[in-house]
Amino acid sequence: MNSSFVFTSSEKFHETLKSLEMGLVNAGFSREDYRIAQTEMPPENTPDVAQPELTLTAHELPDIDDFNVSPTFKLPNNMSEQVADNPVAEQITELVIQTVAANVEFGEQAQAATAMNAPPTELQEKITMYPIRPEFTEMMADFRLPQFVIHLDNGLFNEAVLFDRTNLLIDFPLGRYDNVINFGQINGVVYTSEFKNEREVEFSPLKNQEKQELLNLFANQSDETQQNSLVESLFQLAGKRAFYPIDYNDVRKYFRRIVEDMTDAQRKHCFEHIDQYYKVIKKKIDGLAGNYAEKEFFRQREKDALMMQAMYSFKTSIAPTELATSLGKSLYEREGKISDFETMMLRKILEDNGVNLRWWHRNDSKKGFCINSFINHFPDFVLLTEKGTVVALETKGEQLDGAGSKDRIRAGKDWEKAANALNDGRKYRYMMVFDQERLKGAYDVAAMLDLLRSL
Numbered sequence: 001m002n003s004s005f006v007f008t009s010s011e012k013f014h015e016t017l018k019s020l021e022m023g024l025v026n027a028g029f030s031r032e033d034y035r036i037a038q039t040e041m042p043p044e045n046t047p048d049v050a051q052p053e054l055t056l057t058a059h060e061l062p063d064i065d066d067f068n069v070s071p072t073f074k075l076p077n078n079m080s081e082q083v084a085d086n087p088v089a090e091q092i093t094e095l096v097i098q099t100v101a102a103n104v105e106f107g108e109q110a111q112a113a114t115a116m117n118a119p120p121t122e123l124q125e126k127i128t129m130y131p132i133r134p135e136f137t138e139m140m141a142d143f144r145l146p147q148f149v150i151h152l153d154n155g156l157f158n159e160a161v162l163f164d165r166t167n168l169l170i171d172f173p174l175g176r177y178d179n180v181i182n183f184g185q186i187n188g189v190v191y192t193s194e195f196k197n198e199r200e201v202e203f204s205p206l207k208n209q210e211k212q213e214l215l216n217l218f219a220n221q222s223d224e225t226q227q228n229s230l231v232e233s234l235f236q237l238a239g240k241r242a243f244y245p246i247d248y249n250d251v252r253k254y255f256r257r258i259v260e261d262m263t264d265a266q267r268k269h270c271f272e273h274i275d276q277y278y279k280v281i282k283k284k285i286d287g288l289a290g291n292y293a294e295k296e297f298f299r300q301r302e303k304d305a306l307m308m309q310a311m312y313s314f315k316t317s318i319a320p321t322e323l324a325t326s327l328g329k330s331l332y333e334r335e336g337k338i339s340d341f342e343t344m345m346l347r348k349i350l351e352d353n354g355v356n357l358r359w360w361h362r363n364d365s366k367k368g369f370c371i372n373s374f375i376n377h378f379p380d381f382v383l384l385t386e387k388g389t390v391v392a393l394e395t396k397g398e399q400l401d402g403a404g405s406k407d408r409i410r411a412g413k414d415w416e417k418a419a420n421a422l423n424d425g426r427k428y429r430y431m432m433v434f435d436q437e438r439l440k441g442a443y444d445v446a447a448m449l450d451l452l453r454s455l
Contacts, residue, residue, distance in 0.1 A: 129317040130334040136359060140331075144310035145382070145390065146419040146428070148372050151307065160309050163372050166245045168293040168300075174250040177288050179257045186269070186276045218271045226267050230259045230274070237278040243285060254285065290375070290407070297374035301414075308418040312369045314361070324362060331361040331382075338362055341435060342380065342395050345445060349383075354453035356386040371430075373411035379430070389427040389455040392416075396434045396442070408432060409441040429455060 132140050148163040218226060234255045243251050258281060262270060270277045300306050320336035327335075327346055338346070349355050361382045363369050371377040371392065383391040392415070394408060412430030419428035431451070432442040443451065 127319045129319050130332045131317040132314070132332055133330070133359075136331060140314055143314060145312040145369050146308045146415075146422060146424075147311040147370070148306050148415075148418070149309045149311060150305065160307075160311075162311060163306055165293060165297075165372060165374065165376050168296045168374065169289055170245050172246050172250075172289055172292050174246055174254050174285065174288070179254060179261065179284075181258065181280055181284050183266075183270075183277060183280055186273045186280070215268070215272065219268060223264070223267075226271070227256070227259045230267060230270055231255045233271075233274050234259075234278050234281065237275065238282070242282065243289075246285070246289065251285070255281070294374040294407075294410075301418075308415075308422055310422070310424065318364075320362075327360075329357055329359050331359040335360075335362040336364065339395075345395060345433065345448075346381075348445060348449060349452060352449055352453070355449065357452075358384045358386050360384075371411055371415045373414060375407050375411050377408050377411050379412070383452075385452070385455045387427075387455060388425065389429060390419075391429045391431060391452070391455065394430075394432040396432060396438075405432065405439055405442070409439065413441060427455070 131137075149160040150163050150167075152159045152161055218229070221229065231252065235252050238251060259267070259270070297306070314331070318332050318336070320334065322337035324330075324335045324338040325343055327343075328350055346360065349357060349360075363379055363382055365378045365380075368378055369382055369392070371379065377394075379392040379394045381391075381393040381395070383393055385391070392412060394412065396405060409430075409432050412432065416428050416430040429451075431448060432439070433448045434442055434444055436444050
């Protein structure tokens with residue numbers, strides 16, 4: 001968090017401050033983010049004082065990240081001489097000192113909150129937080145779930161860093177792979193596109209007149225211009241991070257290979273349905289990248305470049321946007337929203353006399369526990385049995401998403417094997433549960449209950 005100062009000698013000083021205050025509020029800042037110095041105004045008959053030039057200097061600091069504010073701030077050696085006979089300068093100097101001190105204090109609070117996996121105090125006051133139940137607090141203080149890590153050795157010490165799947169694709173050679181794609185399932189609607197964010201594009205159908213005007217314009221272009229236009233359109237639809245971390249130039253070249261293989265009729269068809277062509281091409285690239293990432297992941301596992309280590313700690317409190325029906329033995333006082341199938345499944349687990357469950361937790365699908373394998377897989381639930389077995393549970397109900405579920409099962413089972421190899425006193429299980437068993441390696445509800453009884 002950087003410090004900003006606004007100095008003014010305007011006669012309408014307080015009106016200026018009020019305008020600045022409203023601007024900060026409208027920009028999303030709270031009153032804790034800025035400070036107005038409270039100083040006594042000099043009497044109206046105070047004679048004019050010559051205002052010497054004031055120079056404020058500080059040690060040059062790097063860009064501040066994660067509230068790493070320097071705990072020291074030194075005024076220049078000659079500052080006292082500059083401000084001794086200048087009341088305005090004294091006020092400004094005091095403001096500098098107050099602001100830096102407040103910044104340091106806020107940074108220390110934020111760092112302490114981060115260490116406890118909790119939001120800053122100001123945010124906690126504005127949202128409803130649900131802590132871990134008191135009976136689990138002591139146990140969860142040092143409870144960690146295993147995740148894959150890489151070890152960095154700089155010669156002085158060896159540090160374990162959480163493995164990131166994107167590292168598998170840094171050297172992904174997209175140009176070596178085929179560009180054979182079946183576009184046969186594309187329909188006859190022309191769309192216009194609008195970016196929603198760096199990874200998503202929203203499409204809206206064009207009206208007939210607009211559609212025809214665009215088609216005529218494209219048809220009158222040369223072959224080379226058509227190709228360039230299609231490549232550029234596809235690249236723009238991809239956005240900044242759609243294929244991260246695959247090299248941009250490799251993606252663009254791959255688009256060009258596809259376009260250059262098209263006939264005149266195929267180029268026109270692509271222009272008419274550019275959004276659908278993009279989706280098909282993206283699916284192709286994602287599939288190629290996914291296969292490469294999985295092979296690279298297990299290659300690194302065989303070389304012991306990736307290791308399993310207890311890493312993930314549970315937050316002391318959570319703030320779900322939507323709450324689940326209150327069920328017994330939840331880890332937190334309240335848990336995040338769960339589906340009807342998940343509610344039914346949990347009730348069966350809790351009501352089964354043979355299942356000895358200590359607690360359950362609805363895992364956050366973005367910030368919760370992640371099986372960081374060749375895919376990033378956030379299981380729906382984490383369970384702990386009385387015998388000390390941790391169960392990472394993925395619920396599918398009637399859903400069947402084919403390759404996606406198969407990838408999760410492979411990743412989950414590999415995590416299970418690697419976690420158990422730690423021999424840390426706990427056992428680990430991964431389970432994917434359907435209403436009725438659909439995939440190899442998955443369970444239906446009855447089979448899930450039968451396994452849980454033994455854990």
